[in-house]
Amino acid sequence: MAALAAHRRSMYIRERLRLTGADEGLVAEARSESHRTRAEITAPLVTLSILAPDLAGAATAAERATYAMRGAADQAALDDARTKATGAASGLVNAAAQQLA
Numbered sequence: 001m002a003a004l005a006a007h008r009r010s011m012y013i014r015e016r017l018r019l020t021g022a023d024e025g026l027v028a029e030a031r032s033e034s035h036r037t038r039a040e041i042t043a044p045l046v047t048l049s050i051l052a053p054d055l056a057g058a059a060t061a062a063e064r065a066t067y068a069m070r071g072a073a074d075q076a077a078l079d080d081a082r083t084k085a086t087g088a089a090s091g092l093v094n095a096a097a098q099q100l101a
Contacts, residue, residue: 064088065081
């Protein structure tokens with residue numbers, strides 16, 4: 001979950017910089033950071049899918065919702081995408097809690 005949250009945060013920063021017309025150097029730095037955080041979610045999601053296959057759908061939904069933040073048309077769309085990504089991550093946590101109950 002921490003890796004997913006870090007990627008969601010880095011995507012938000014990256015897209016906000018892009019939308020506000022920030023200096024290309026800052027945008028490039030944020031893009032590099034988002035690539036790093038994206039790489040960091042791959043192994044945990046694969047592991048989760050192997051160890052708890054019933055959670056694979058919720059994990060994939062959370063991952064895809066985070067990726068959907070990319071290319072937002074405007075700030076409102078970015079905020080909406082972030083809200084959806086946060087909700088999908090909460091859905092993953094809830095699904096895991098139900099499975100462990």
